[in-house]
Amino acid sequence: MRKTQWIAAGIAFVLLLVTYWGCPVRPPEMEDGFQRGPVQATGIESLIREAHADLSPAAAATISTLESRLEGQDDDSLRVDLLQQLAGEWYRAGQPAISGAYAARIAEIKNTEDAWAITATTFSLCLKQEGIDDKARQFCSAEAEAAYQAAISLNPDNPEHRINLAVTYTDNPPQDNPMKGILMLRELEERYPDNPQVYITLAQLAIRTNQLDRAAERLRKADELQPGNPDVVCPLAKVYENLGQAEASAIYARKCGELLERASDAGTGSVSG
Known part of the structure; x- marks a missing residue:
């Protein structure tokens, strides 16, 4: 992809989080995930108090105004609009934990699969932050788990939420x-x-633990199931390179380049058209 398209993709992802921000129903098979319960060591109020000190004056003023408007609002549709704005402001301020908390409040009102999935994704991004402290990590982990469980309960046939929940557990393993x-x-x-x-997710975990042969095996399986996916082809090129298999690496590197160029051309065409 060209640089402008990477930027556009990033902006689109942020807009997705900001734009689409139900009480969860727990399926019996997932009930054990709730036994850990919400982490009481960290309330969202304490996170907000601490984060306010790091806000720019402009961001602090905007957020304070939105919070004041939210307090006096009883209409659900207007509350959702204000909560979306607050979620977006906190996300842009580099506070996905707080952004996720507002996304969760939206999900509680809307109670849709997509709303809970956006909430879970936001908390998962919190877990990937560098330098995150233990209390924020515990908060985000518990909230991501609960949100994924809610999305699963609303659509048990969608494996994506289960995959993402499993990744959350691998990123932040339960102590027990x-x-x-x-x-x-x-x-x-x-x-x-x-x-x-x-298989892509299993391969990513294998790469993280330097199990490169296993990673290659799982990526090949994913390639059989979904040929032409750059998320499979490009990592395979790198895995084969690290395994010292230069010929296979070159083949997949060429395929990777072709796929990215094709995607870039398609994106340019859609923009110009």
Whole structure:
């Protein structure tokens, strides 16, 4: 992709989080995930108090105004609009934990699969922040889990939420079950043997633990299921390079370049058209 398209993709993702921001119903098979319960050590109020000190004057004024308007608003549609603006402001301020908390309030009102998925994704981004402290990590982990569970309960047939929940467990393993995420992914592999995203996720975990042969095997499986996916082809080129298989690496590197160029051309065409 060209630089402008990467920028456009990033802006589109942020707009998705800002724009689309229900009480969760727990399916019996996922009930054990709730036994850990919400983490009481960190309330969102304390996170907001601490984060306010790092806001620019302009951002602080905007957020304070939105919060004041929210307090006096009883209409759900108007509350959702204000909550979306607050979620967006906090996300742009580099505070996905607080952004996720406002997204959760939207999801509680709308109670849709998409609203809970956006909430869970926002909290998952919090877990990927560098330098995140323990209390914020615990808060984001518990809230991401609860939001993914809610999305699953609303659409049990969508494997994407289960995959993302498993990744959350691998990124922040429960103390009482550190292998929970890995085991869940293996169960998903058995349950959804034709879903390429399961194999892509397993490959990513294998790469993180330097199990490159296993990563290559899973990426090849994903490539069989979904040929021409750059999220499969491009990592395969790198894995083969690290395995010292220069010929295979060159083949997939060429395919990767062709796919990215094609995507770039398609994007340029859609913009110009």
